[in-house]
Amino acid sequence: MKEQQSFVTAPDGVRLAVFEWGARSADTTVVLVHGYPDSHVVWRPIAEQLAERHHVVAYDVRGAGASDAPRRVSSYTLATLEADLGAVLQQVSPERPVHLVGHDWGSIQSWESVTGTALADRIASFTSVSGPCLDHVGQWFRSKLRRPSPRALGQLAWQSVHSWYIGYFHLPLLPPLLWRTAMVKAWPALLHAIEGVPRGSGAPTFPTDAVRGLALYRANMIPRLSRPRHRPTEIPVQVVLPQKDLYVTPSMAGQAPQPYVDRLWRRPLRAGHWAPLTHDAVLANWIDEFVTHIEGGPTAPALQRAEVNRPQQDGEQKEHAGKLVIVTGAGSGIGRATALAFAEAGAAVIAADLNAESAARTAHLASLLGAPRTGSYAVDVSDPAAMEDFAKAVAEEHGTPDVVVNNAGIGLGGAFLDTQTSDWDAVLGVNLMGVVHGCRLFGAMMKDHGNGGHIVNIASAAAYLPSRTLSAYATSKAAVLMLSECLRAELSDDGIGVSAVCPGFVNTAIAKATRYVGVSSSEQEKLRGKADRLYRMRNLPPERVADAVLRAVRENRPVVPVAAEARIGRALSRLSPGTLRAIARADLTPR
Known part of the structure; x- marks a missing residue:
């Protein structure tokens, strides 16, 4: 999409360079405001994607x-920057309100207009990325000091550590000298090494931008943080919260x-401060979803879950409120118990099972327990094509999941030489490929979405307890355990946790459904009956495993044995594997 440049003159005579993509005849105009020490160049990847549906504007x-660079610090106050934005809006969209997007200082200065009155009727929505309102920050600091709990003081201290550079930028000589010398080459290299910003993506005017932009801090930080104003707004606001931001903590930016x-939406993003350069596709999609919703179009499921909930009557937020959870093998047993546990915790639940009626029943029960939204699908997890279709359907109808529980499994007993x-x-x-398909399809979806997530794979104590029968x-479950460990290491940088839950003898229908090889059909039924009686005597309910699944997600635990036999077996596998090998020689087939 070709970039078109023009100029607009601010009220004080400063010329601002304006850049546009897409057709002015588009139904919506999106205005992108860059931060420090950037120029409009930081928005190019996102602007080009948004221009397929919107008229897109960015300006230096x-x-x-x-753009021109006034010499006086007083020429960079928030009020002056607001007047600049007003001049740009008058030129690029004189008749229709625009959808404003800001990053870093671009977001800070945009908040001045979003919470003010001069341009309030010119802004249809606002998306803020890594740039809070300075007045809100000042009020946030005061609220924490008024109620100085350990958590509140910890949040204050953590944000103060992240904000060290603000004091440094107020020094008289060192900051501009460092920008002009050592940082000319070091800054792009640091962004690439620390945040993964592609080389060569910065503005060619970076050194002078960095020096001149120091005036933003000197003209605004101390006045606004020391004397914060009450700045409410009725404009819909989407706050993107980069979870690895080195300068703005998610707790402060979100609260x-x-x-x-x-009207507030909060969307965590597994990214650093320069998300527009590292996660441009995700941000472009989120901006488009928000603009579409505000303009009266369909609401993306992920955006719907991101809207901040009103406090409940008891004042407590359910643990998984706003999350989307997928459970395979959800038609009965551990799968159904897990789906219902997440429903009680406030999550939207998608139940998948080979049996369509059982999946639908689980979804119905989940809705009765308070799940804000449910869905059910009939799917054979061992069928790659069926799982592809399932993943596409979930993405289109519900969005990207926050938690995936790969639970579907079958039992098989008997001697190795009798196993065909x-x-x-x-x-x-x-047991294995069903988990692989779920991890691959939904793991890729989570990674692309940039919002983190969690994958829980239901293994078994048999994963580390060998048995001749x-x-x-046991091989299938051991493979699930190792897959989970490998995948956990691979996806950790993307904020995606992976856990393997290893139950013991759980009282579910699996005992009745287990096949035994090398025996007659009549003997098969006898073995199933005896196994079922043993499981019922053990009487470990599937709800215990469901609790373990939620604990695995909550605490991001790598391996969670469930029941005494699973925990003891796990300990023996580490401390005395010889003992387990001796036990494995016993024929434990029900007799």
Whole structure:
């Protein structure tokens, strides 16, 4: 999409360089305001994507890029920057309100207009990325000091550590000298090394932008933080919260605006401060979703979950409120118990099972327990094509999941030499490849979405307890355990946790459904009956496993054994594997 440049003159005579993409005849105009020490260049990847549906505008703020650079610090106050924005809006969209997006200082200065009265009727929505309202920050600091709990003081201290550079930028000589010398080459290299910003993506005017932009801090920080104003707004606001931001903590950025914004959406993003350069596709999608919603179009499921909930009557927020959870094998047993546990915790629940009626029943029960939204799907997890279709349907109808529980599994008992290739195909297809498909499809979706998440794979104590009568089943579960460990290491940088839950003898229908190889059909039924009686005598309810699943997500635990036999077996596998090998020689087939 070709970039078109023009100029607009601010009320005090400063010329601002304005850049546009897409057609002015588009139904919506999106205005992007860059931060420090950037220029409009930081928005190019996002602008080009948004221009497919919107008229997109970015401009170099005064002191940056191709815009004029006044010498006096007083020329960079928030009031002056607001007047600049007003001049730009008058030129690019004189008749219709625009959808404003700001990053870093671009967001800070945009808050001045969003919470003010001069341009309030010119702004349809606001998306803030890594740049809070300075007045809100000042009020947030005061609120924490008025109620100095350990948590509040910890949040204050943590944000203060992250804000060290503000004091440094107020020094008279060192900051501009460092920007002009050592940082010319060091800054792009640091952004690439620390945040993964692509090389060569910065503005060619960076050194002078950095020096001139120091005036932003000197003209505004101390006055606004020391004397914060009450700045409410009725404009819808979407706050993007980069979870690895080195300068703006998610707790402060997420909490500070809430008392002052009537309609607020919060969207965590697994990214650093320069998210527009590292996660441009995600941000472009989120901006488009928000603009579409505000303009009266369909609401994306993920955006719907991001809207800040009103406090409940008891004053407490449910643990998984606003989250989307997928559970496979949800038609009964551990799967159903897990789906219902998440529903009680406030999550939207998607129940998948080979049996469509059972999945639908679980979804119905989840809705009765308070799940804000449910869905059910019939799917064979061992079928790659069916899982592809399932993942696409979930993405289109519900959005990206926050938690995926790969629970579907089947049992198989008997001697290895009696186990046919078809038996191996069946048990590995469901128990292992079903987990692989779920991890691959939904893990990629979570990573692309940039919002983190959690994958729980239901393994078994058999994963580390060898048995001469469970070679195929134990192998499949051991593979699930190792897959979970490997995947946990791979996805940790993306904020996606992976846990393996290893139950013991759980009282579910799996005992009645387990196949035993090498026996007659009549003997098969006897073995199933005896196994079922043993499981019922043990009487470990599936709800215990569901609790363990929620604990695994809450605490991001790598491996969670459930029941005494699972915990003891886990300990023995580490401390005395010889003991387990001796026990494995016993024939534990029900007799």
